[in-house]
Amino acid sequence: MRRHSRSASVFGGTQILFGSDWPFPMGLPKPHEQLADVDPALLDSIRLANAQSLLEQK
Secondary structure: OOHHHHHHHHHOHHHOOOOOOOOOOOOOOOHHHHOOOOOHHHHHHHHHHHHHHHHHOO
């Protein structure tokens, strides 16, 4: 099981965000390639929907 799939099964797909470690060279070297096999609905949540829901909370 890939890390992102395991994370989603443990924490839930709504608890994962796509982010950056910039300016530190940590994280995925080619994130778009390494996330290519992720379920499209989960990928949408990780890339956009989860962050939007955090910003909309008051």
